Amino acid sequence: MARMKFLCDADRCIECNACVTACKNEHEVPWGINRRRVVTINDGLPGERSVSMACMHCTDAPCAQVCPVNCFYTTNDGVVLHNKDTCIGCGYCFYACPFGAPQYPKVSNFGSRGKMDKCTYCSGGPEEDLSVEEYEKYGANRLAEGKLPLCAEMCSTKSLLAGDGDIIAEIYRERVVTRGYGSGAWGWKTAYGAAIDVSA
Amino acid sequence: MTRTTTRIIAALAAIGLGAGRAAAQSTEAINPTARSVTEGQLLDALKFGDTIRGRITIPNQSAADLEKPTNKVWMWLNLEVIDWVIIAAVLVTLAVVVIFYLRIGRLEIDKGRSGRTITRFNIFERVMHWTMASSFVVLALSGLNVAIGRYVVQPWLGEAAFGTATHWGKLAHNYLAWPFMLCVVLTFLVWVRHNMPSRLDIAWFKAGGGLLKNGAHPPATKFNAGQKVVFWAVVLGGSAVAVTGLALMFPYLLGSPLQWQAAQVVHALAAAGLIAMTIGHIYIATAGSEGALEAMTTGEVDVNWAEQHHSLWLKEEMAKGTTPRTPPTGATPAE
Numbered sequence A: 001m002a003r004m005k006f007l008c009d010a011d012r013c014i015e016c017n018a019c020v021t022a023c024k025n026e027h028e029v030p031w032g033i034n035r036r037r038v039v040t041i042n043d044g045l046p047g048e049r050s051v052s053m054a055c056m057h058c059t060d061a062p063c064a065q066v067c068p069v070n071c072f073y074t075t076n077d078g079v080v081l082h083n084k085d086t087c088i089g090c091g092y093c094f095y096a097c098p099f100g101a102p103q104y105p106k107v108s109n110f111g112s113r114g115k116m117d118k119c120t121y122c123s124g125g126p127e128e129d130l131s132v133e134e135y136e137k138y139g140a141n142r143l144a145e146g147k148l149p150l151c152a153e154m155c156s157t158k159s160l161l162a163g164d165g166d167i168i169a170e171i172y173r174e175r176v177v178t179r180g181y182g183s184g185a186w187g188w189k190t191a192y193g194a195a196i197d198v199s200a
Numbered sequence B: 001m002t003r004t005t006t007r008i009i010a011a012l013a014a015i016g017l018g019a020g021r022a023a024a025q026s027t028e029a030i031n032p033t034a035r036s037v038t039e040g041q042l043l044d045a046l047k048f049g050d051t052i053r054g055r056i057t058i059p060n061q062s063a064a065d066l067e068k069p070t071n072k073v074w075m076w077l078n079l080e081v082i083d084w085v086i087i088a089a090v091l092v093t094l095a096v097v098v099i100f101y102l103r104i105g106r107l108e109i110d111k112g113r114s115g116r117t118i119t120r121f122n123i124f125e126r127v128m129h130w131t132m133a134s135s136f137v138v139l140a141l142s143g144l145n146v147a148i149g150r151y152v153v154q155p156w157l158g159e160a161a162f163g164t165a166t167h168w169g170k171l172a173h174n175y176l177a178w179p180f181m182l183c184v185v186l187t188f189l190v191w192v193r194h195n196m197p198s199r200l201d202i203a204w205f206k207a208g209g210g211l212l213k214n215g216a217h218p219p220a221t222k223f224n225a226g227q228k229v230v231f232w233a234v235v236l237g238g239s240a241v242a243v244t245g246l247a248l249m250f251p252y253l254l255g256s257p258l259q260w261q262a263a264q265v266v267h268a269l270a271a272a273g274l275i276a277m278t279i280g281h282i283y284i285a286t287a288g289s290e291g292a293l294e295a296m297t298t299g300e301v302d303v304n305w306a307e308q309h310h311s312l313w314l315k316e317e318m319a320k321g322t323t324p325r326t327p328p329t330g331a332t333p334a335e
Helices: A018-027 A062-064 A092-096 A130-138 A165-179 A188-192 B003-027 B039-045 B069-101 B124-152 B159-194 B199-206 B227-247 B257-285 B303-309 B311-320
Strands: A004-008 A038-041 A049-053 A072-074 A079-083 A160-164 B064-069 B117-118 B301-303
Touching: A004 A049, A004 A165, A004 A188, A018 A038, A049 B064, A062 A072, A062 A079, A062 A092, A062 B069, A072 B199, A092 B069, A092 B257, A160 A165, A188 B039, B069 B257, B124 B159, B124 B257, B159 B227, B199 B227, B199 B257, B227 B257, B301 B303, B303 B311
Parallel strands: none
Antiparallel strands: A004 A160, A038 A049, A072 A079, B117 B301
16 A cells, blocks of 8 residues: 655745645635645745645654544555544644644634644545545545545646655655755655655 | 937946846856755754744734644653653542551541531532532543543543543533632632641641641641642642633633643643542541531531641630530431
């Protein structure tokens, strides 16, 4: 089985936010929730870089380790998913997540948290694949259709890569070697314990 | 062509030439990444608790935090420290209480019951105490469930039922926090004047609280030093869980991610302390000593009990002209 990962080649990202929009549209993500976002580092300065970030589907995911109700599980593809029926909206996964991936709908005027929502790597949830329930709770299940996450699939500069970790890491390494530079596979060290060497 | 136009063209040409020269000069040295950020450098430069932060175009500004590797410290604290502190707080205190009961046993009223009683806590104090007590028990159990329920309860209930139960527990926790907080404030206001530390307290501790040394009855006012510890633990620990609890309950009104993390840690540790203390408090007030519980149930305590445990308070009450009550004839005191 593949070990699915995201890799954002920040040297290609043009901050068009199409990945963000595509994600929202594909999954009918509710107001106020962003499963994916683009952050610009050193904005306006020479050498600024934009990074598209969502859930990194970490190895030994911190969210899963701290969840008081054990609602997380990892699929055979290495995707970290959660069960919204079990989730109690305590916020612990957000406290533990290094990438700010978990989001909560505000369920009252006082802003207490509803059930957590995050990037599913376009692979739905524990409901039956491609069912209405799955779509309503978690959004589309493109993996079940044999497709990759939409954010990466439609990235105009092919900055955002999705797929098996070894393959996308190799693509990125080739790019770094060819063009002679790279700002790094953002989040990989934190999520998977090892960065990709960009000393090329 | 006017002069002005000529001048403008000349100026533009000069600028163009200049720019061209500048570009030509730096072509050899152009390295698009020379000044660009790399993740490795940012991670190396990251101080504890810092985040790699940028600019974002969506309203949620906290999403501008790109990477917070030290969030794993919070995870570690919870899994490796707080969970164990909580488990220890419950098990160690229970063990101490059981050992105490087996080794020392129940503290009797030395002179036996006199049959005459005096009012120790009025109806307001008792309602306040039991409101706090009952809400605290639910808060403690639902809180323990969030902390360690997945190790202790979930294996029996299964994921779905445990999730539902914990969800209800969370609701109970959020709603019962309010009467609890109210009672913490009331307790402080009503009892603080009886709980100021005094020299008597040192003597009380030296005498082992009349518990460790047989026959020792250190003098005490309305509250002895041990009860004062309970009082201040409730007031200070209760305030700590209240303030941190509010930040956790209304995350979008109060605090930042770092503050929520700190709040969760303080909340869990203070609650563990309160739970341990409450176990001891319940033991001493029930199985641990004869005649103590009725102070909070009927509000009336036996005069001999009062003399033994709160001699100065009894003297004070008598000096005020309070007459001890005699229960109606025919009633036999318990035991």
